[in-house]
Amino acid sequence: MTTSTLTPDTISWVCTTVRDRSAIELDVSKTYLIEARLAPVAKQNGFANIDEFIQAVKSKRKLGLESQLVEAMTTNETSFFRDLHPFEALRKTLFPEIKTRNAATKSLNIWSAACSSGQEIYSIAMHLREHFADLASWKVQLVGTDLSDDILARAKAAKFSQIEVNRGLPAPLLVKNFQRQGMQWELKPEVRNMATFTKLNLIERWPLLPQFDIVFLRNVLIYFAPETKKAILERVRKVMAPKAVLFLGAAETTMGLDAAFERVQSDNSVFYRLK
Numbered sequence: 001m002t003t004s005t006l007t008p009d010t011i012s013w014v015c016t017t018v019r020d021r022s023a024i025e026l027d028v029s030k031t032y033l034i035e036a037r038l039a040p041v042a043k044q045n046g047f048a049n050i051d052e053f054i055q056a057v058k059s060k061r062k063l064g065l066e067s068q069l070v071e072a073m074t075t076n077e078t079s080f081f082r083d084l085h086p087f088e089a090l091r092k093t094l095f096p097e098i099k100t101r102n103a104a105t106k107s108l109n110i111w112s113a114a115c116s117s118g119q120e121i122y123s124i125a126m127h128l129r130e131h132f133a134d135l136a137s138w139k140v141q142l143v144g145t146d147l148s149d150d151i152l153a154r155a156k157a158a159k160f161s162q163i164e165v166n167r168g169l170p171a172p173l174l175v176k177n178f179q180r181q182g183m184q185w186e187l188k189p190e191v192r193n194m195a196t197f198t199k200l201n202l203i204e205r206w207p208l209l210p211q212f213d214i215v216f217l218r219n220v221l222i223y224f225a226p227e228t229k230k231a232i233l234e235r236v237r238k239v240m241a242p243k244a245v246l247f248l249g250a251a252e253t254t255m256g257l258d259a260a261f262e263r264v265q266s267d268n269s270v271f272y273r274l275k
């Protein structure tokens with residue numbers, strides 16, 4: 001297959017389409033990335049080069065091509081117990097607090113927004129089973145959402161490669177929670193069934209969501225423009241229960257974007273609470 005060199009107009013069209021559909025900001029400096037990500041998608045769909053693929057997307061000849069283009073430009077990088085500190089804060093501070101606060105309702109709702117292939121929400125599920133077995137009788141809702149159908153299908157399947165389980169997952173938790181299936185590790189049903197996954201594009205209409213005690217919105221705002229970050233944070237606030245907390249990625253903050261949040265430093269971890 002010949003890889004085309006895209007014209008500035010085509011690059012600009014790709015950037016606009018991706019921004020309109022996902023809020024991800026791209027520009028001409030990302031030409032190499034755009035070509036590297038779109039070449040395999042063009043090939044999989046039987047096109048001779050990226051240009052032909054883009055013409056087909058524009059003409060809407062085949063359903064789903066535009067979504068494939070947008071999803072190809074997302075970054076799905078994730079890992080089990082990513083950054084570790086948020087999970088320490090859950091164990092040491094937040095779960096004990098919620099156990100007291102929600103003792104009457106016996107409910108706990110956690111949202112992993114932009115959940116990618118599920119490692120984040122499954123880490124929370126394993127963590128709960130490991131340290132808060134007494135919450136097994138509670139109504140626990142662990143909700144993972146993402147823009148990408150493909151990545152959500154992977155999250156639901158809950159099958160991970162050796163490389164994926166080697167990243168961040170302590171060996172005792174691997175042995176306890178997974179079973180080997182050929183070259184892959186499959187999460188046991190009792191853990192997998194703790195989480196549900198739904199498609200949710202952060203810049204589109206959201207499905208009905210419960211009030212969450214904890215929101216993980218990590219490593220996604222970083223791709224968006226400040227105005228989009230502000231709008232999303234404002235919507236996130238509305239699905240947060242009183243005293244709920246928000247975790248952002250290590251390079252992200254609410255500072256300068258949303259004054260309704262205050263930054264809380266707890267040991268080595270940082271989270272945000274509504275003032």
Ligand SMILES: C[S@@+](CC[C@H](N)C(=O)[O-])C[C@H]1O[C@@H](n2cnc3c(N)ncnc32)[C@H](O)[C@@H]1O
Pocket residue numbers: 021022023024074075076077078079082113114115116117120145146147148151200201202203217218219220249
């Ligand atoms: C880098 S991953 C972060 C995964 C996980 N939260 C973590 O920190 O490990 C970013 C995810 O954001 C998703 N994403 C990008 N734009 C989105 C949007 N507009 N709405 C919902 N999800 C989006 C991508 O599909 C991708 O799975």
